[in-house]
Amino acid sequence: MSVSAVYPRCVPTRSRLIALLAVAAAAIALAGCSAAAPARPVAAEGTAAAAPAGRAKPQVVAIGDSIAFGKGVRPDEAWPALIAAQHGWTLTNLAVSGSGFVKPGWNGDTYRQQVDTALGLHPDYILIAATRNDRGQDPALVASSADELLGELHDTFPRAHIIGITAVWGADKPPATVATVDGIVQEAVTDVGGTFLDIGYPLARHPELVQADGIHPNAAGERIVATTIEDRLAPLGVTS
Known part of the structure; x- marks a missing residue:
C-alpha cells in the first residue's frame, strides 16, 4: 500500500x-x-557485518596430481585434506590425476587449468606439488610453465602464502629425473617468495603404505605424507 x-x-x-x-x-x-520508508532489513545488515566472519576460516587451494587428489582413498584422506583439517582451513582441492605442469591429466588438463580455476578464488594459502608425472617431460618446458603459473598466482594473490612440496614417490627408489623436477619447482616457488618443503621420500621402502599399483599412497601413506609436511611446516610458524 x-x-x-x-x-x-x-x-x-x-x-x-x-x-x-x-x-x-x-x-x-x-x-x-x-x-x-523502506529501509535495509536488520537481517541484511547482520549478513553484511557477518560476511568477514563467514570467511573466518582461511581458504586453501591445492594444485597437484593424483596423489594430491587422493586417488584410491576417500577425499578427506588425501594429504591436502589432512593438512587443511589440521589447521582449520577450508579446502578447494583442484588436483587432477595424471596431471603436471606439462603432462596432461586424465581429462586433458595440466596445472594450467587448475591455476586458471584458482585465479577465480580467494585463497589465503596455496598448496602446489611437484609431480612424478613431469619426470619424462622436457625440463625447459616444465621450468617455463612453473615460472609462468607461480608468477600468476603470486601477482593475483600477493598476500597468499604459497607452499610447494617435492614430488611424492612410492616405495621404490625414484629416478634422478624426479629430483630434477623438484629442483625446477623449488626455484619457481622461492622466486615468488613462497615456501618450498623438501619432504624427501617418506614412503620409500614401505610397500605397506602404498596401494597395489605401487604408486599411490593408501590412507596410511597419505597420513605419513601429511605428517611429514606438517613436520616441515611447524618450524615456519604456519598456523590456522
Whole structure:
C-alpha cells in the first residue's frame, strides 16, 4: 500500500483554520512516511557485518596430481585434506590425476587449468606439488610453465602464502629425473617468495603404505605424507 493511500494528500482550503489543520496533518503524514520508508532489513545488515566472519576460516587451494587428489582413498584422506583439517582451513582441492605442469591429466588438463580455476578464488594459502608425472617431460618446458603459473598466482594473490612440496614417490627408489623436477619447482616457488618443503621420500621402502599399483599412497601413506609436511611446516610458524 502506498503512503498516499494511508495519508491522503493535503489540499489547501479557503479557511485558515482548516489550512492550519492541514499543515498539522501533513506533519503527521511526514512522520508516518519516515517511519514507513523502506529501509535495509536488520537481517541484511547482520549478513553484511557477518560476511568477514563467514570467511573466518582461511581458504586453501591445492594444485597437484593424483596423489594430491587422493586417488584410491576417500577425499578427506588425501594429504591436502589432512593438512587443511589440521589447521582449520577450508579446502578447494583442484588436483587432477595424471596431471603436471606439462603432462596432461586424465581429462586433458595440466596445472594450467587448475591455476586458471584458482585465479577465480580467494585463497589465503596455496598448496602446489611437484609431480612424478613431469619426470619424462622436457625440463625447459616444465621450468617455463612453473615460472609462468607461480608468477600468476603470486601477482593475483600477493598476500597468499604459497607452499610447494617435492614430488611424492612410492616405495621404490625414484629416478634422478624426479629430483630434477623438484629442483625446477623449488626455484619457481622461492622466486615468488613462497615456501618450498623438501619432504624427501617418506614412503620409500614401505610397500605397506602404498596401494597395489605401487604408486599411490593408501590412507596410511597419505597420513605419513601429511605428517611429514606438517613436520616441515611447524618450524615456519604456519598456523590456522
